[in-house]
Amino acid sequence: MALTKDSRITLNDGNRMPVIGLGTYAAPDVPRNLGEEATKAAIDLGYRHIDCAYIYGNEAEVGNAIRAKIADGTVKREDIFYTGKLWCTYFSPELVRKGLEKSLKDVGLDYLDLFLMHWPFSLKPSGAENPYDAEQPFAYDNVDFCATWEALEACKDAGLVKSIGVSNFNRRQLERLLNKPGLKYKPVCNQVECHLYLSQSKLHTYCKSKDIVLVAYSVLGSHRDKNWVDLSLPVLLEDPVLNKIAAKYHRSPAEVAMRFILQKGIVVLAKSFSPNRLKQNLGVFEFEIKSEDMKTLESLDKNLHFGPFKEMKQHPEYPFHDEY
Incomplete structure (x- = not known):
């Protein structure tokens, strides 16, 4: 079946996720209202999958856009697939529902379509409204993510979220969760960095074998926030092989890089605040x-993480020490 912007993939709990979504992360110096306007533009263009997170600091603005498009009749609530993420300072089981309810309040929705554990490691609450604002935001905690998962299952049973999943988990961590005694719901997806230089083929094969959808962020490798990315790394969209193939198809390098991920059966999150770029995508x-x-594009894989979150390398649950 041909892929279209309306194509959806069925998750292991029966819910359906659009195969392309709008990523809404922006660096702290980007005005938050740009995320709101981009979300409105994306919905007008036909995007129905909106990916956000508490730690992005813009759920209120993104929520304003979604509710405005519902109010003007462009979409109904059930047309929108909204993803939120539980930040690592909310992993204690007694805090999980509070973290979800904060996102619900900020985005202004009665339920989320998908809620993810943002990383497999837990951090001690900093006391700051945004942990990135705290002087020591990365104080390790030792909460077992399996206990966090049980609290997420309870949130699903309570109707606060339709589907639950994980982000940035490696195979070993997924196996630990799947083998947890008393597991009620499998994660529906694992959202990870995935692009031509990090094709995630082995992780994708494993996830498919467990009926877990792989969702790709940083698909263009263009996230160049100096706070998180080594700016000396190569610029993916300037890759000569990619550009040669893009010219062959009379498409932009970005379109080919995204299409490559989609054809592998992976859901794509495309981040742009430019209406023209959103349309082109x-x-x-x-x-x-x-x-x-x-096959040629697959050969570009360098197992290269643009966003390795190296500040957490000493945490026992840091996911990128493993091969995949």
Whole structure:
């Protein structure tokens, strides 16, 4: 079946996720209202999957946009698939529901479609409204994410969220969760960094074997926030092989990089606050990459993380020490 912007993938709990979504992370120096305007523009263009998080600090603005588009009749609530994420300072079981309820309040919705554990490691609450504002935001905690998961299952049973999943988990951590005694719900997805330089093929194969959808962020490798990314790393969209293939298909390098991920059966989150770029990104549904070119693009894999969150390397649950 041909992929379109309206295509959805069925999750292991029966809910359906659009195969392309709007990523809403922005660096702290980006005005928050830009996220609101971009979300409105994206919904007008046909995007129905909106990915956000408490730690992004803009759930209120993104929520304003969603509710405005519902109010003006562009969409109904059930048309929108909204993803939120539980930040690591809310991993204590007694805090999980509070973290979810804060996101619900900020975004102004009665339920979330998907709520993810943002990372597999826990941090001690800093007391700051935004942990990134605290002087020591990365104080380790030792909460077992399996206990966090049980609290998330209770939130699903309470109707506060339709689906629950994880983000940035490696295979070993997924296995630990899946083998947890008394597991009630499997994670529906694992959201990870994934692009031409980090194809995640082994992790994708494992997740497929467990009926867990892989969701890709940083698909263009263009996240260049100096706070998190080594700016000496290569710029993915300037890759000569990618550009040669893009020219062959008369498409932008970004469209080919995104289409590559989609054709692998991975859900794509495309982050842009430019209406023109958001529209251009939907061009991924207007062409198909031939198998020989898919193999060529696959060969670009360098197992390169643009966002390794190296500040957490000493945490026992840091996920990127493992191969995948």
